[in-house]
Amino acid sequence: MKRVQSPSSINTFLQCPRKYYYQYHLKMPTSPSIHLIRGSVAHLVLEHLFTLKPSGIAATYKHDLQIIVLELLKNYWNKALPQLESLGLTPQEFNYYFVETQQMLLNWLKQFINRIEQLMQTAGLSFSEAFTALRPITEIEYTSSTHGVHGFIDAIEEYQGTVRLMDYKTSSRPHITDAYRLQLAIYALLYEEKHGKRPQHVGIYFLKDTEQLLPVNDDLLLHAKVKIEEIHAATDGANRIEDYPMKPSPLCKWSGGQCDFYDYCFNNKPVPKHPPAKSSTQETLESV
Numbered sequence: 001m002k003r004v005q006s007p008s009s010i011n012t013f014l015q016c017p018r019k020y021y022y023q024y025h026l027k028m029p030t031s032p033s034i035h036l037i038r039g040s041v042a043h044l045v046l047e048h049l050f051t052l053k054p055s056g057i058a059a060t061y062k063h064d065l066q067i068i069v070l071e072l073l074k075n076y077w078n079k080a081l082p083q084l085e086s087l088g089l090t091p092q093e094f095n096y097y098f099v100e101t102q103q104m105l106l107n108w109l110k111q112f113i114n115r116i117e118q119l120m121q122t123a124g125l126s127f128s129e130a131f132t133a134l135r136p137i138t139e140i141e142y143t144s145s146t147h148g149v150h151g152f153i154d155a156i157e158e159y160q161g162t163v164r165l166m167d168y169k170t171s172s173r174p175h176i177t178d179a180y181r182l183q184l185a186i187y188a189l190l191y192e193e194k195h196g197k198r199p200q201h202v203g204i205y206f207l208k209d210t211e212q213l214l215p216v217n218d219d220l221l222l223h224a225k226v227k228i229e230e231i232h233a234a235t236d237g238a239n240r241i242e243d244y245p246m247k248p249s250p251l252c253k254w255s256g257g258q259c260d261f262y263d264y265c266f267n268n269k270p271v272p273k274h275p276p277a278k279s280s281t282q283e284t285l286e287s288v
């Protein structure tokens with residue numbers, strides 16, 4: 001039977017089939033990380049921001065939006081405290097990541113306000129009208145039974161007949177890597193299949209930097225189809241550990257840490273027959 005894959009599962013398989021086996025076949029939990037938690041927090045802030053009614057923040061919108069974003073950050077950061085505290089960060093590290101996340105969100109907001117003001121000037125719109133026009137549809141799940149793949153698109157921006165599918169990233173290097181390109185290609189494929197029309201662009205808001213876009217063309221969609229077919233061919237009906245070879249790389253172990261499954265691969269730790277139960281930290285993190 002065809003498993004439903006996701007951009008993350010496919011990219012994990014491409015990085016290392018054995019890691020995919022542990023994570024997606026055996027469903028073994030992975031450790032929370034500051035990058036994962038603060039990424040979830042930033043996503044929630046932006047998702048919440050777009051549910052607000054702009055009519056109450058007309059005249060002083062620059063200042064108001066900043067306050068709103070900072071309040072939302074504080075709120076979601078506090079909600080994530082149990083997960084953040086489980087990481088054992090020093091107070092300095094804790095503060096560093098909070099301030100950095102704050103800066104990222106304010107950087108993104110500055111660019112969003114620029115787009116609003118551009119639209120106000122060129123189309124003669126009020127703040128409220130421009131905000132509403134640029135408000136994306138957020139966090140939509142798309143599933144394709146034809147391709148056996150699903151994904152959550154962070155922001156679908158539809159404006160004057162054009163469509164952009166955008167993802168938010170808190171990564172420090174503003175560069176569309178092969179893994180990001182594949183993720184975006186899959187989103188474009190899912191969107192086109194569901195709506196019968198092709199988005200013009202897919203892209204990433206690098207919150208620390210700027211947005212980067214890719215045009216959606218036949219090559220990009222073919223890339224998604226090929227990679228999805230590849231993973232189905234390799235994993236559908238494949239249940240043994242031997243079906244998933246190890247692919248050692250610098251991502252097995254690095255100066256500050258190691259792959260969650262390092263001890264199973266290199267220190268003869270016995271692989272559990274049944275996946276260990278998720279810790280409460282893991283359960284909560286997944287719902288952040």
Ligand code: SF4
Nearest residue numbers: 016019252259262265
């Ligand atoms: S430790 Fe290396 S080889 Fe083992 S699962 Fe992780 S990435 Fe793959």
